[in-house]
Amino acid sequence: MTTPAPDIRLTPASDIRLVVLDMAGTTVADGGLVERAFDSAARALGVEPGSQDHAEKLAHVRATMGESKISVFRHLFGDEERAHRANAAFEEAYGALVDDGLVAPVPGARAAVEALLADGRSVVLTTGFARVTQDALLDALGWRDLVPVTLCPADAGGRGRPYPDLVLEAFLRTKAADSTAQVAVVGDTTYDVLSGLRAGAGLVAGVRTGAHDAGALRAAGAGHVLDSVAELPALLRGAD
Structure with missing residues (x-):
């Protein structure tokens, strides 16, 4: 007897409960x-x-x-x-x-995070830097209290992107979603995209404010490519 194929449905954007955001290049402009x-x-x-x-x-x-x-x-x-x-x-x-003050938020980034939170979603900020550097970025931007959970590779057993560990750690710590299909992963690099895909995220998006261009992000598997993270709240509200 032939086993029927599983009924797999893409998660509607509006059903996303947890958003995992990269920092440098995605929410933070560091100018190289x-x-x-x-x-x-x-x-x-x-x-x-x-x-x-x-x-x-x-x-x-x-x-x-x-x-x-x-x-x-x-x-x-x-x-x-x-x-x-x-x-x-x-x-x-x-x-x-x-x-020295050489970093700044990507325009609209803080407002985007606040809009995601206001919509009832949890947000986690992640980085490939060490904790001391991540904390320095948060302090420089005045973002220490922006979200309750921020993660660096050491928080996820030492492995950063392109492994799925940071996304899965965010999923486990926040308990905001019932499955990783209710998680969105957003970043400016192909490694951000790969980490989201490997974690089984329901929505994986690239942004054009950082290291890699739209072609590279789509080739890596991004389902969406945004001009910036400022567009994310509208996407998740189903305005795509």
């Missing part, structure tokens, strides 16, 4: 600070700007935007000790740039 901080990390490991080695490593950083930074440095520098030295230099440099 990741690359500037990478230069500091590279110099700390003896990689000189202008060299072929630097160019190749920077290309990898660009290609893996959204991934946990310690994972990126493990790939670039091999052994754990060198990776941690590079990561520490990166986080220190990025934090100093944040302290």
Whole structure:
């Protein structure tokens, strides 16, 4: 006897109960600070700007935007000790740039988060940075009390994107949704998209305010590509 195929329905946007939002590039405009901080990390490991080695490593950083930074440095520098030295230099440099006031919200980002909350949805902010850097960003933006849960890779067992762990941790901590089909994942990189798909999110959207363009986001599997996160509340209200 043939087993009937499961009756799979896409989750209507209006049924989303939990929204998992990336920070840098999605809700936070950092003006390329990741690359500037990478230069500091590279110099700390003896990689000189202008060299072929630097160019190749920077290309990898660009290609893996959204991934946990310690994972990126493990790939670039091999052994754990060198990776941690590079990561520490990166986080220190990025934090100093944040302290210098070189970050700002993506226009409309705070209003979008507040609208999502007002609509009865839970919102979690996630990052590939370490907790100390995430906290520095939240402080610089005045967002400490914007949402009750913010997550970095260490909060999800150490694995960041493109693994599903951050999304699943948000799902478990908030208990806002009955299944991951009621979760939306939104970010500016292909790794954000992949993490949402791997977690079984009911809606996965890319935004055009960060690292990757619309073509790359759609190729990775994004069901929607928005000009910015400011468009998200209307999408989830069913105005798509």
